[in-house]
Amino acid sequence: xxxxxxxEVNNRDLEMLTHIEANPxxxxxxxxxxxxxxxxxxxxxxxxxxxxxxxxxxxAQRKKLRYIITSEGxxxxxxxxxxxxxxxxxxxxxxxxxxxTCLDQLRQHGYExxxxxxxxxxxEVVRLTCMEQGITLTDQINAPTIRIEGxxxxxxxxxxxxxxxxxxxxxxxxxxx
Numbered sequence: 001x002x003x004x005x006x007x008e009v010n011n012r013d014l015e016m017l018t019h020i021e022a023n024p025x026x027x028x029x030x031x032x033x034x035x036x037x038x039x040x041x042x043x044x045x046x047x048x049x050x051x052x053x054x055x056x057x058x059x060a061q062r063k064k065l066r067y068i069i070t071s072e073g074x075x076x077x078x079x080x081x082x083x084x085x086x087x088x089x090x091x092x093x094x095x096x097x098x099x100x101t102c103l104d105q106l107r108q109h110g111y112e113x114x115x116x117x118x119x120x121x122x123x124e125v126v127r128l129t130c131m132e133q134g135i136t137l138t139d140q141i142n143a144p145t146i147r148i149e150g151x152x153x154x155x156x157x158x159x160x161x162x163x164x165x166x167x168x169x170x171x172x173x174x175x176x177x
Contacts, residue, residue, distance in 0.1 A: 007087075009045075012037070014080040016045055017054070020067045021077070025060060049073065095122050095151060099129040102146050102155040106135065109157055113138045118148030126153065 015035055019026060028046065032039045046067070049055040054073035060066040069077070106114055113136040116126050126146055130137055145156045 010080050010083065012041075012045055013049065013054075014077065014084060016042070016049070017069060017073060017077040017080070020055065021069055024066050024068055025064070026067070027065070091151065092125060095125045095153075096129050098151075098153045099126045099146070100133070102153055103130065103133055103135055105155050106144055106157075109144070111144050111157075112136060113140075113143055115139060115141075115143040115145045116148070117145055120148075122151055123148050 012035070016031065019031055019034060026034075028039050028042045032042045035042070046055065050057060052072075053070055054076050056068045056070055058066045058068060103114075112134070114130060115138050116123055116130065118126065126148060127137060142158055144158060147154045147156060
């Protein structure tokens with residue numbers, strides 16, 4: 001849980017530093033709108049980044065502030081960007097590995113086609129992995145199906161092909177789910 005919170009804080013810091021770099025005259029209300037969070041959240045993050053020396057505040061006009069990213073803030077942004085990219089590639093590799101496990105099981109049951117249920121980036125990685133491995137994608141309702149929930153994958157075979165010894169709730173869930 002703490003790691004998830006830390007990751008969320010890091011992602012928010014990265015987004016804020018990126019927006020501030022692009023527009024140092026941005027105000028907290030606009031920043032909150034652009035990032036889809038409450039103004040209080042922006043205020044908390046900014047106060048924290050100012051206290052840590054990542055951002056400086058200068059008064060541009062009587063009621064207008066200008067946010068300046070310090071050299072420490074630039075270094076933080078670079079480190080957060082590298083972490084973001086590393087985490088993205090780790091997630092990509094994990095999804096490909098889980099997809100390969102599903103496809104191995106699919107082939108063991110004699111299928112060379114599959115339906116993929118999901119519409120996000122994970123589903124796109126699953127579809128690309130299927131195509132790379134020569135598995136035909138189909139929309140047939142009675143086809144074997146890879147269901148995607150978050151980063152969890154579950155292979156669901158048509159009732160006629162199921163082996164009761166390896167099923168949990170009509171789904172094959174190995175190390176990939």
